Amino acid sequence: MDKVMRLTTERGVVLFSKSSCCLCYAVKILFQELGVTPTIHEIDQDPEGREMERALMRLGCKAPVPAVFIGGKLVGSTNEVMSLHLGGGLIPLLRPYQAFC
Amino acid sequence: MDFPSTQFVPSRMMGTYEPIHQIGMWGENFKSIGNPSISASVIVEVDNKLENESETASHEMPVPSCKHDQEASKPFDKIQRRLAQNREAARKSRLRKKAYVQQLESSRLKLIQLEKELEQAREQGLYIGRGLEAGHLGFSGVVNPGIAAFEMEYKHWMQVQNRQLGELRTALNAQISDIELRIVVENGMSHYFELFRMKSTVAKADVFYVMSGTWKTSAERFFSWIGGFRPSELLKVLVAQLDPLTDQQIFEVCNLKQSCQQAEDALSQGMEKLQETVSATLAAGQLGQGTYFPQVAMAMEKLEALVCFVNQADHLRQETLQQMSHILTTRQAARGLLALGEYIQRLQDLSTLWATHPREPA
Numbered sequence: 001m002d003k004v005m006r007l008t009t010e011r012g013v014v015l016f017s018k019s020s021c022c023l024c025y026a027v028k029i030l031f032q033e034l035g036v037t038p039t040i041h042e043i044d045q046d047p048e049g050r051e052m053e054r055a056l057m058r059l060g061c062k063a064p065v066p067a068v069f070i071g072g073k074l075v076g077s078t079n080e081v082m083s084l085h086l087g088g089g090l091i092p093l094l095r096p097y098q099a100f101c
Numbered sequence: 102m103d104f105p106s107t108q109f110v111p112s113r114m115m116g117t118y119e120p121i122h123q124i125g126m127w128g129e130n131f132k133s134i135g136n137p138s139i140s141a142s143v144i145v146e147v148d149n150k151l152e153n154e155s156e157t158a159s160h161e162m163p164v165p166s167c168k169h170d171q172e173a174s175k176p177f178d179k180i181q182r183r184l185a186q187n188r189e190a191a192r193k194s195r196l197r198k199k200a201y202v203q204q205l206e207s208s209r210l211k212l213i214q215l216e217k218e219l220e221q222a223r224e225q226g227l228y229i230g231r232g233l234e235a236g237h238l239g240f241s242g243v244v245n246p247g248i249a250a251f252e253m254e255y256k257h258w259m260q261v262q263n264r265q266l267g268e269l270r271t272a273l274n275a276q277i278s279d280i281e282l283r284i285v286v287e288n289g290m291s292h293y294f295e296l297f298r299m300k301s302t303v304a305k306a307d308v309f310y311v312m313s314g315t316w317k318t319s320a321e322r323f324f325s326w327i328g329g330f331r332p333s334e335l336l337k338v339l340v341a342q343l344d345p346l347t348d349q350q351i352f353e354v355c356n357l358k359q360s361c362q363q364a365e366d367a368l369s370q371g372m373e374k375l376q377e378t379v380s381a382t383l384a385a386g387q388l389g390q391g392t393y394f395p396q397v398a399m400a401m402e403k404l405e406a407l408v409c410f411v412n413q414a415d416h417l418r419q420e421t422l423q424q425m426s427h428i429l430t431t432r433q434a435a436r437g438l439l440a441l442g443e444y445i446q447r448l449q450d451l452s453t454l455w456a457t458h459p460r461e462p463a
Binding site for chain 1: 360363406421
């Protein structure tokens with residue numbers, strides 16, 4: 001839990017993912033399209049992965065991954081990210097972190 | 102085979118030596134006939150000719166005279182022979198008819214049996230593949246009750262949908278208040294959300310069923326993207342129908358279209374990744390060894406993610422509808438729903454027309 005909390009307070013866009021998860025991959029692609037490079041933590045490759053999974057569930061994520069935090073605040077999973085984006089609320093949140101080469 | 106009708110010309114018209122030759126040829130014809138249908142026509146011809154003959158001959162028979170003795174006996178013999186052959190042919194015909202009717206009877210019984218079995222299977226909640234309704238006799242096997250339930254619900258859903266479209270049409274033409282119109286719009290929206298709920302349930306039962314779109318018509322399937330329509334495609338259709346839009350609305354719709362497109366791209370690429378993953382898992386190790394169960398089991402695990410994708414795609418559709426209803430006025434939303442519904446109806450009609458349209462042979 002500590003690790004997760006520490007990681008989420010990192011500035012910027014944080015994505016908890018699993019390397020085998022294709023839905024997580026879709027979220028990564030979306031951020032890429034929006035010009036954002038999130039900090040990705042593949043919890044299946046982390047020795048404390050199980051703990052992190054439990055911590056994420058306790059924070060309110062229905063599925064542990066993908067879990068998106070922006071500026072330390074939990075945005076949610078794919079559903080929430082998509083809804084936010086279609087509603088026009090995602091890009092304003094990402095603006096400080098967008099970098100278009 | 103040659104059946105010249107000249108053979109059956111009444112012998113009276115021919116020379117005295119002709120008749121015997123004639124009967125001989127008939128006999129040969131009967132022997133060489135392998136095809137029952139051809140012999141039937143021969144018999145009919147013989148019957149007709151013989152009937153004519155026997156009618157006229159019967160007038161002649163009771164009037165023998167010394168002068169016509171020689172001539173009278175010859176037609177008499179021939180007539181007797183013809184009558185005998187006629188009786189024989191008729192007997193054979195009756196036997197064939199009997200055999201045919203027996204075959205029909207047994208086929209009919211078999212059909213009744215099959216219908217009974219089908220009815221029983223339906224009552225038990227099992228479902229025989231939609232291919233049967235499409236006219237193909239390929240049983241796709243017994244599928245789970247979740248699909249049977251969905252099929253029934255979807256049929257009902259379509260009926261309600263068509264009724265609601267009628268209500269929308271009436272409401273838009275009538276002078277009803279915005280509040281009342283809003284209710285009609287909300288009903289329409291809820292109806293779509295209901296469909297997404299239904300799809301979510303059946304996706305858990307069999308995600309491939311949802312992906313294949315078997316429950317939709319063929320033209321609808323043509324546009325299929327992860328188990329349904331592409332939201333951005335529907336937006337394009339909608340927006341064209343909604344003129345005039347305010348500048349603010351145009352701006353918001355543009356943004357919606359763009360974000361929709363981006364979300365679709367992300368999901369599409371995720372799907373590709375899933376395909377690669379499943380393929381790689383299945384192909385792991387050596388192909389051709391014979392033992393492959395571990396690979397198949399692992400691939401099944403990966404495939405579970407497909408349910409998530411179908412749900413995400415439907416979520417995208419739902420969100421798009423929601424956002425549009427926020428951007429549009431009540432009246433515009435009503436027109437939008439009607440336009441959408443009618444567009445889908447046209448697709449369904451296209452499917453029907455395509456199926457029944459005679460095509461030129463290749």
